[in-house]
Amino acid sequence: MLYPREVIEEVRLRNDIVEVIREYVPLKKQGSSYFGLCPFHNENTPSFSVNPEKQLFYCFGCGAAGNVIGFIMKIEGIDFVEALKKLADRAGYKLPEAEYTKEEAEKVKLREELYEIHKQAGLFFYKALHSSEGNRALEYVNKRKISLSIQKKFGLGYAPNSKAALYEYLKNKGFSEKAMLESGLIMADKYKHGFHDRFYNRLMFPIFDVRGRCIAFGGRIMEKGEPKYLNSPETMIFSKKRNLYGLNFAKTAKKKEIIIVEGYMDLITIFQAGFKNVAASLGTAFNHEHAMLLKKFVSDVILVFDSDQAGENAALRAIPILVDGGFRVRVMQVPDGKDPDEFIKSKGSLEFGKLLVDAVSYMTFQINCAKKKYNMADEEQKILFTREAAKLISSIHSPIEREVYIKQISKETGISDTAVIQEISDTDKKRDRNFYYESKRKKIQNFSSNISVKNSISNSSGVIQAQKNIIFLCCDNTDLYFKIKKFLKADDFPDSDYSHLMEYASSFIESGKNIIPADAVSIFDTDEKQQKAAAVFSANVDYSSSEELSKALTEEIRLIKRSKLDCLASSATTIEQLQKIIKAKKEIEDIDIKL
């Protein structure tokens, strides 16, 4: 851990969870908690709760949970230290110098070196573009009418047509082999000892993260060959699933909508035409993480895809992801089979702007795509189309919006409003039924999986629940802790995270201090583990009588200990070890908690 526990607690204390979450999600008070629409999954009725007393959030819908630091990690997509820094800034608190373990220090150093390598590589490629070897690439850029200022802004460059030019350059700059290989820009030769560049004879597009740091490159081939575009591989600092090309510029446009395009060239031409709120996915399908990334900056998305079948399919795939993410989505198709680059070159930016204004709603686009599949002159095909359209419309919740599309379909097919409405309501019912069966099926599946994993006990839900309950109860009522401590120790927990949490709780209770759930959560530094810990404290464990509680505690302690011993037995290597385990198992039966 980079910061002492007290520092983390201080930062958390200075940031009230309700106030912080309110900056992202509107909350309403209900009883002792606050509720709102979950920012981590799409929903229409609020199941996202924030508890001011525990300083924790918990979503009953998707299970997202944590303290204020965890919330910032999740919603901003940043790591623990970054979230801590952000919250410290927010509260005007100055963090002390971080203390790194050797391993952490090496990781931080490597990461810094990777950023520096990319910066230097960007400069190297840029210089090469403007040297004699870059002539052909520069010709290409000029032919595409990209102005010098835009070339500079996007840092366009050229990877020379030689085996290891970049490698030599970086080596002379003193970068380590380890970091060069890690960057993905340099590769080890397969057979001989030596190195070569990943990119050669390509027009280079630096890829920047949201903060404007170069984290990867895309390269367009200059001669004929495959692949036409080549990207950096995934590295410590680059994930194409979590980055969008151009977003570092687009976010400064401060518009409520963003234009999403397919490629580097389209993006640059659109940007040059004056539409600065544009981003592109990096040779990968638009995904949920992209949507979360955009959520921070915009509420509306205009999808601009090529008018060919591939472009249309890409738009159709992106739509549900964006709609689920709560965006207002429109689609613009460039007419006459052109791509945006060609269109702007021939018709100018004003005409392109008009197309953007006229972008159709995603629903109209989906309906139009569906229509293309049917011959509307044929009565039977017309009916099939109406059914498909009804299915699409049934995904809309707003009655007003529904009516707009119902009218549209009715007008196009000549089928009456009422018939279309009836078709939609049938689809609604069918979906509700499917939902019912689906949830029933899931329940059955869960039930049977409970039975089947009984042998791999430490994972079975009973043992997990028992560990959670015991920790919760001990923290909630420290008298209980003192009653059970001679029977159960943190070491007895088969799950190492719960064991860690129990150990933390014990040390607090033993020293007479109160446990603050929100601080207990941040003994873990990954999102997943924090969520696990927060779920412990967000539980509601209630027993009607002390007899019932005694019985439950006895059973749960037995279950936990038995499960731990089973784990130990499976890894035991000597007879002595096994004999000890058998003896301990017998003692479990004697445990009897009396309150």
Ligand SMILES: [Zn+2]
């Ligand atoms: Zn949720």
